[in-house]
Amino acid sequence: MKSYVIGQTTNQASIHSGFGPHTTAQEALGNRNLDGKVALVTGGYSGIGLETSRVLAAAGATVIVPARTPDKAKVAVAGMPRLELETLDLMDPVSIDGFAERFLATGRPLDILINSAGIMAAPLTRDDRGYESQFATNHLGHFQLTARLWPALKQAKNARVVAVSSRGHRLSGVDLDDPNYDRRMYDKWKAYGQSKSANVLFAVELDKRGRSEGVRAFSVHPGLVLTDLSRHLTEEETGRPKQMNDEKEKPAPDPDADQFKSVEQGAATSVWCATSTQLDGMGGVYCEDVDISEAVPADSEKGTGVRPWAIDPDIAQRLWELSEKLVGFKFSI
Template sequence: MQPTDNYVPTPQAPIPSGFGPQTTAAEALGGRDLTGKTAIVTGGYSGLGLETARVLAEAGATVVVPARTPEKAAAAVAGLPRVELETLDLADPASIDAFAARFLASGRPLDILVNSAGIMATPLTRDARGYESQFAVNHLGHFQLAARLWPALKQSGDARVVSVSSRALRFAGVDLEDPNYEHREYDKWMAYGQSKSANALFAVELDRIGFAHGVRAFSVHPGTIVTDLSRHLSDDEMRGMGALDEHGNRVASDPRFKTVAQGAATSVWCAANPQLEGRGGVYCEDADIAVVAEPGSDAFSAGVAQWAIDPEAARKLWTLSEKLTGVTFR
C-alpha cells in the first residue's frame, strides 16, 4: 500500500509544546472534548494505560479496554464513564483476531488506538509460534492488532495510533536477521530494547502508510515510572534504579521518576492534543516531540536514537512483521 505523493515526514524536533516532564495526562489533553470519539487502550486497566484510559474517558470518549482477564480489569476501571471491557491476549494471534472481529462488527470507527500494554525484562520465554515473548507481545501483537483494526481506523478519517515505546530503545535496535534470539545469546534488556525500537519504527512506517487515509501514528517515551511493568525485576535491580526504599517497598525515590499521571501525559498528548494536527511519525517525550540523541550519548539521556526513526529500517521491519504474523494492512 502506498501513501499519496504529498506525504512529508514531520521533523524529529520539539515544536515546542509548552509542556514538560511535570505535565499530567489531564493537562496534556489540551482541553479537547472527545465526545463521540472511540478509543482502544491496550493495558488500559493498570499503570499508565489505566491513567490514559481514565483521561480519555473523562474527556468524553468511549474507551474500550481489552484485557486477558476482564474480571481483574473490572475492578480497576470501576467508576470510569464510557469504558467497555473486552478480552484480548496479545501473545495469542487467535485472540487478537477475535477481539478485532468483535470490534469491527460493532460498525464503529476507531479514532484512537493506544498500544500501551507490554512486558519488560522477562526471562527467555516463547509464544506458541516460537517467537521471543517481548518482541511478540510488545511489537508483533500490536502490529497484528492494528492491522486487523485497520478498516475501523480508516473509517475514522482522522485517527491516531500511539505506540508506547521507551528510552530503553537505546539499548538495542532490531536485529532483522534474528529478532527471536534463535542464534544469539538472550539478554533480557537487549530484548526489551529491541522491542521498544520496534515500537518506534512501527509508528514511522504506519504514519507513512496511514497518511492517505487520515491515520497518523506516534511513538512515546512515557518517562521512568514505578508500575507493575517492573514485576520481573529483582529487588537489587530496583534498588540500583533508585526505586526501592529502606523498607523494601518499590517506590520512586529518585527525583527523576515521574508519577503515573505524569507518565501518561505523552500518550494522551499524542492521542488527542490539537497541537499535533497534521503531524505524525515522530517519537515524543515529556509531551513534546523529542530531539534526536547524539551518537554515543548515555542511554538514559533525552532523545531518540537515529536507528529507531530510520524510514528504511521501518520498512524492513514492516516487511518482516508481515511475514512473522501473516497479516497485512488493507
C-alpha cells in the same frame, strides 16, 4: 510494490509545546471534549494505561479496554463512565483476531488507538509460534491488532495511533536476522530494547503508509514510572536498569534515571499525542515529556532523545515486511 503518499516528514525536534516532564495527562488534554470519540487502550486497566483510560473517558470518549485478565480489569476500572471491557491476549494471534472481529462487527470507527500494554525484561519465554515474548507482546501483537483494526481506523477519517515505546529503545536496535533469539544468546534488557525500538519504527512506517487515509502515528516514552511493568526486576534494577555490553554490565547512561514520574505524569505524553491539536498534520515522530523529542547520535549518553536506529525509514520498512511475514497477515493499506 505499492507506492505511498509520503508528504512532508515531521521534524524530529521540539515544537515547544509549553508542557514538560511534570505535566499530567489531564493538563495535557486541557479542556478538549472527546464526546463521540471511540478510543482503545491496550493495557488500559493498569498503571499508565489505566490513567490514560480514565482521562479519555472523563473527557467524553468511549474507551475500550481489552484485557488478558478480565477479572483483574473489572476491579481496576469499576465506576469509570463509558468504558467497555473486552478480552485480548497479545501473545495469542487467535485472540487478537477474535477481538478485532468483534469490534469491527459493531460498525464503529476507531478514533484513537493507544498500544500501551507491554512486558519488560522478562526471562526468556516463547509463545506457541516460538517467538520471543517481549518482541511478540510489545511489537508483533500490537502490529497484528492495528492491522486487523485498520478498517475502523480508516473509517474515523482522522485517527491517531500511539505506540508506547520507552527510553529503553537505546539499549538495542532490531536484529532483523534474528529478532526472536533463535541463534544469539538471550539478554533480557537487549530484548526489551529491541521491542521498544520496534515500537518506534512501527510508528514511523505506519504514519508513512497511513497518512493519505487520515491516520497519523506517534511513538512515546512515558517516563520512568514504577508500575506492574517492573514485576520481573530486582530491587536494584528497579532503581536503575542496567545496560549490557560484551565485557561487563554497567549502569545505563541516563543522567535522569532517578527522576521518576507519577502515573498521572507518565500518561501525559500518550494523551497529548492522541488528542492535541498542536500535532495536527504531524506524525511519525517519537515524543517524550509532552513534546516531540530530539534526534541524538547513536553514541549519545543522554537519557533523552531518540536514537538513529529507531527512526531509520529503511529499517522501518524492512521491519514492517518482516512483521507481516511473522504474523502471517498483510496490512491492507
